[in-house]
Amino acid sequence: MGIELLSPAQMAEADRLAITRGPFDGPALMQNAGSAVAREILSRYPQAQTVHVLAGPGNNGGDGFVAARLLAEAGVDVRVHCEGHPRPGSDAEGALAEMRLPLLGFDAFAPQASDVIVDALFGAGLVREIGAPHAPVIERANASGAPIVAVDLPSGLSGETGLVLGIAIRADLTVTFFRLKPGHLLYPGRDLCGETILVDIGIPADVLADIGSRTFRSVPELWRTHIPWPDSGSHKYARGHVGVFSGGPSATGAARLAAISAARAGAGAVTVLSPRQAVQVNAMHLTSVMLKRTDTPEEAVMFAADRKMTSALIGPGFGVGERCTEFVLALARLAAGRPFGLVLDADAITSFENAPHRLFEALAAIGSETGRGCAVLTPHEGEFRRLFPDLADAAGLSKLERARRAAERSHAVVVLKGPDTVIAAADGRAAINTNATPFLATAGSGDVLAGIVAGLLAQGMPAFEAAAAGVWLHAEAGARFGPGLIAEDLPGLLPAVLAGLRDSQGSSS
Ligand SMILES: NC(=O)C1=CN([C@@H]2O[C@H](COP(=O)(O)OP(=O)(O)OC[C@H]3O[C@@H](n4cnc5c(N)ncnc54)[C@H](OP(=O)(O)O)[C@@H]3O)[C@@H](O)[C@H]2O)[C@@H](O)CC1
Numbered sequence: 001m002g003i004e005l006l007s008p009a010q011m012a013e014a015d016r017l018a019i020t021r022g023p024f025d026g027p028a029l030m031q032n033a034g035s036a037v038a039r040e041i042l043s044r045y046p047q048a049q050t051v052h053v054l055a056g057p058g059n060n061g062g063d064g065f066v067a068a069r070l071l072a073e074a075g076v077d078v079r080v081h082c083e084g085h086p087r088p089g090s091d092a093e094g095a096l097a098e099m100r101l102p103l104l105g106f107d108a109f110a111p112q113a114s115d116v117i118v119d120a121l122f123g124a125g126l127v128r129e130i131g132a133p134h135a136p137v138i139e140r141a142n143a144s145g146a147p148i149v150a151v152d153l154p155s156g157l158s159g160e161t162g163l164v165l166g167i168a169i170r171a172d173l174t175v176t177f178f179r180l181k182p183g184h185l186l187y188p189g190r191d192l193c194g195e196t197i198l199v200d201i202g203i204p205a206d207v208l209a210d211i212g213s214r215t216f217r218s219v220p221e222l223w224r225t226h227i228p229w230p231d232s233g234s235h236k237y238a239r240g241h242v243g244v245f246s247g248g249p250s251a252t253g254a255a256r257l258a259a260i261s262a263a264r265a266g267a268g269a270v271t272v273l274s275p276r277q278a279v280q281v282n283a284m285h286l287t288s289v290m291l292k293r294t295d296t297p298e299e300a301v302m303f304a305a306d307r308k309m310t311s312a313l314i315g316p317g318f319g320v321g322e323r324c325t326e327f328v329l330a331l332a333r334l335a336a337g338r339p340f341g342l343v344l345d346a347d348a349i350t351s352f353e354n355a356p357h358r359l360f361e362a363l364a365a366i367g368s369e370t371g372r373g374c375a376v377l378t379p380h381e382g383e384f385r386r387l388f389p390d391l392a393d394a395a396g397l398s399k400l401e402r403a404r405r406a407a408e409r410s411h412a413v414v415v416l417k418g419p420d421t422v423i424a425a426a427d428g429r430a431a432i433n434t435n436a437t438p439f440l441a442t443a444g445s446g447d448v449l450a451g452i453v454a455g456l457l458a459q460g461m462p463a464f465e466a467a468a469a470g471v472w473l474h475a476e477a478g479a480r481f482g483p484g485l486i487a488e489d490l491p492g493l494l495p496a497v498l499a500g501l502r503d504s505q506g507s508s509s
């Protein structure tokens, strides 16, 4: 299954290019799409009394007409509900002409819980809020208790944003074509789709080169070749040295959690840089992770240079304020002159709430050329709002687009966390992560993620790939553990997840 995600506009372009190049013309693609829907219904719901097909005015409705015809030919009792006529000359009009079933109005739509509903009202062509006569039909479908199979997208769901335009179908199964759309993966869309299956309807993959999608599902295929594995020539500093900044004596746990996570992600050496007052408490809890007293940004920079530090993480438990901003700015200057990965999380983000431009200017100076450093920001929604209030409040802007614009503005890779974490780079690439479990919503879980990313960056992994891989590894570890997960469990789960990745090297998942 391809990892590119296409916006509805890009999908329309894929359809157009496919029709121009062949081997399938528009009606044939529609035949393939509708027959995939019919096939799924016949295999999943063999006992259904009646299948109600809700058909809209565009080609999504056309897929519905094809499915209706094939189901009727298979002996199913099919009722097609439609208002208005497809556009003259459209593929949908052709599919309607071939169907030869009576057209019922929406008023006659009265499904029983033992029936099946096919939602072919709107797909990629949804452009505005749903109103009458479609909204009441969607409401009735959702309330019926009958399983709903959505064609391409649940009607009312924006394939571009994952947001609902007024009201949307809540599907049990969504059958979509060629490539997933962001709306299948971003919430609330992901919930509305139910199970999503992707069907090959004969669109040749080479149309992707013309479309140039820069949005991906974050699966190992996207970043696996960049995962750093040690070889016989490796020594500990060749595997990177991570510095993790600790907070004061009552806020040291976050840094240690991140530090051990960086080590588990493969960094050869990890040091906790601690203020004087917290050195003793840190020393009591560290074994393989080293400890260095560090009270000023100058000391931090000197240590980083002396000890060949290749990445740093600051923010978790560090404390919000001017002291934090000074450390961040000093580290950003360091990263501007050498290959050095800087991860900013939690307090390092919040500390710039009143002057985000100071941070963005410092990160811009890092640049993204080979041999220079890079920065990764890992905000949850609340932290994101502090740095990018206008993007957070922009109505109708998808999580994908918010992260992408934030990356462009901040000159950093932005990891916008949540159940559908988005990873975006300043160059326009973006990925949506899909393997998270809600059990990850536990204190300290974000510190582990930031540590993993710092650990991968320290080993020279490029920032976008390191961030995407870090999010996936973190989520996979959480998903494998399940109920009862606490953040302390996560680092110890990484070896098995990494081993699985290494063993599956070369296969795609
Ligand atoms: N040959 C092909 O190209 C293939 C296409 N395929 C299928 O086609 C689907 C895309 O088809 P599509 O582009 O016709 O869009 P579709 O989702 O049917 O809706 C457009 C219609 O809805 C209307 N409309 C929009 N919003 C509305 C609202 N809120 N409330 C009311 N009306 C609204 C809009 O009206 P208008 O804006 O023009 O006034 C227009 O009439 C795609 O999802 C896939 O299923 C596959 O078969 C593969 C081959």
Ligand SMILES: Nc1ncnc2c1ncn2[C@@H]1O[C@H](COP(=O)(O)OP(=O)(O)O)[C@@H](O)[C@H]1O
Binding pocket: 346, 380, 417, 418, 419, 420, 421, 436, 437, 438, 439, 440, 441, 442, 443, 444, 445, 446, 447, 448, 449, 474
């Ligand atoms: N409902 C959820 N489903 C899946 N993952 C989640 C959910 N809520 C949070 N997460 C993940 O858990 C982590 C929490 O990080 P964060 O909010 O920084 O917490 P903390 O500061 O307590 O460590 C992030 O990686 C986030 O993506």
Ligand SMILES: [K+]
Binding pocket: 060, 119, 120, 121, 122, 123, 150, 151, 152, 153, 154, 155
């Ligand atoms: K639909």
